[in-house]
Amino acid sequence: MLATASLAPSVHNSQPWRFLVRPDRIELHPDPDRALPATDPGGRELRLSCGAALLNLRLALRGRGIRPLTSLLPGADAPGALAVVRFGSARPPDADDLALLAVMRTRRTNRRPFVDAAVPIAHRALLTRAADAERSWLHVVDDRAERAKLQQLVRRAHREQAADPAVLAELRAWTDRRPDDAGVGVDSAGPHSEAQDEWVLRDYAPGTTHERRPGKDYESDPLVVVLCSFYDGPLAELLAGQAMQRVLLTATTLGLSASFLSQPIEVPHVREELRRVLGGTLAPQTLLRLGFGSPVPATPRRPVADLLIAP
Numbered sequence: 001m002l003a004t005a006s007l008a009p010s011v012h013n014s015q016p017w018r019f020l021v022r023p024d025r026i027e028l029h030p031d032p033d034r035a036l037p038a039t040d041p042g043g044r045e046l047r048l049s050c051g052a053a054l055l056n057l058r059l060a061l062r063g064r065g066i067r068p069l070t071s072l073l074p075g076a077d078a079p080g081a082l083a084v085v086r087f088g089s090a091r092p093p094d095a096d097d098l099a100l101l102a103v104m105r106t107r108r109t110n111r112r113p114f115v116d117a118a119v120p121i122a123h124r125a126l127l128t129r130a131a132d133a134e135r136s137w138l139h140v141v142d143d144r145a146e147r148a149k150l151q152q153l154v155r156r157a158h159r160e161q162a163a164d165p166a167v168l169a170e171l172r173a174w175t176d177r178r179p180d181d182a183g184v185g186v187d188s189a190g191p192h193s194e195a196q197d198e199w200v201l202r203d204y205a206p207g208t209t210h211e212r213r214p215g216k217d218y219e220s221d222p223l224v225v226v227l228c229s230f231y232d233g234p235l236a237e238l239l240a241g242q243a244m245q246r247v248l249l250t251a252t253t254l255g256l257s258a259s260f261l262s263q264p265i266e267v268p269h270v271r272e273e274l275r276r277v278l279g280g281t282l283a284p285q286t287l288l289r290l291g292f293g294s295p296v297p298a299t300p301r302r303p304v305a306d307l308l309i310a311p
Contacts, residue, residue, distance in 0.1 A: 002026075002304045004060040007104055008052035008245055011036055011262065012174035013184050013299045016046045017053045020081070020309040027074075027081040028054055029309060034182075038166035039266055044237050048285060050082050051241015055134070056104065057085060058242075059249075063101045067091040072238050082238060103252040108298065110257035114219040114291030123254050124223065127290075130250040131227060136243035137282055139226040149277050150224065150264075154287070157263035157270040181302045223290040224261070226274070228282035240285040247288070257293030262286060 002019055010016055016034035020027040030046055040046055054070070061068045067088040071077070074084045093101075124140055131138035141147050161167045174183045227244050229236035251258050264270045265286055274284050 001057060001060040001064070002307055003301075004101075004104055005053045005057040006301050006304070006307060007107070008049060008056050009107075009109055009248065009260075010049035010052070011040060011045045012171065013182055014049075014174060015182050015302050017050045018307050018309050020078075020311060022311060024086060025078070026057065026085045027078045027309075028057070028083040028085070029081050036170050038164065038170050039161075044285075045262070045266070047082065047234055047237035048241035048244060051238040051243075052245035052248075053241075054083050054085075054238065055242040055245040059097055059101055059104070061085070062091070062093045062097040065090055065092055073235055082234075099253050100246070100249040103249055105298075107248055107252045108257070108296045109259050110293040110296045111259050112293060112296060114222060114257060114289075114293045116219050116221070117292050118221065119223040119256065119290060119292075123251075123256065126254065127225065127247050127250055130246040131243045134239060134243035134246050135230075136240050136285075137228045137230065138243075138247060139228055139278060139282065141224040141226065146277060147224065150226075150274070150287075153264040153270050153274055153277070154261050157267040160267050160270070161263055181300050181306070184299060219291050225288050225290065226278065226284050227286045227288065228278065228284050230282065232283045236283060237285065244286055244288075251290055255292065256290050257296075258288050258290050260286060261289055 002021075005019070006015060006017070008015075008017075014034045014036060016031045018029045018031045020029060028050055030043070030050055035043060035046055058068050058070060067090070069086045069088040071084045071086075072082070074081055078084045128138045128140070141150055225247075227240060227247065229240045248258055264274050265284060271284060275282070278284060
């Protein structure tokens, strides 16, 4: 079950979670050794990633016929934990649980170009419902003016991060990291960004060559969504992380690929501008690019033994 939990996405595939297993509970803790102080100084994305791992753990328990009882930010009951999961009751898994579990190991972050095919309206509705199930909101960027503004924010944030030596050092550290347990390898990095690209993705493989058809942009019209919470703070981030993973798994069941456009969320003043673009009431937590893509390899995962905290 912990191996399933560890299949969650995380920034630079840093996998910043650990687990304390007790007779009556499983505690989810952040791993401070895998924090990204330059890219994620407040730990917001770390908590999103841990929320995604929590959703995986809940689904793994459901697949074993267990209805989990989850407490977020338990405080003195489990010092330092982000969540505690206990046995609730015996309950057979439903069809939705089994469908998400079936794609857990095939979900990938796909940084390659997608095909130029629109995501059906019915798929969008299912993705929106997935976020709603975890008490979050999925905003679909359909308005042309809003889309253009969002592209500008992505580019601006990307430029600011590209000029920050500390952010670049973290990117290099996790790109060049040993390939046995974490990081983003060359095979998973995707092509370099080029001037004609409308949406700028992170360049995970500096100094390498990725084949790309001459003049070929990334897909002309990807589905871009903003996953939002209804307020800010650690609790909202844990909820949003669970929603993010349910959306990603639901997308995988629909044959969709996804990657992140995280830059405008990671630069605080750009995130505030994005919040205003969305109307000022929702708190943007992450941006996703969705479409129909080609298969990509899995990124490495930490062994379960490394995830365990000694009681």
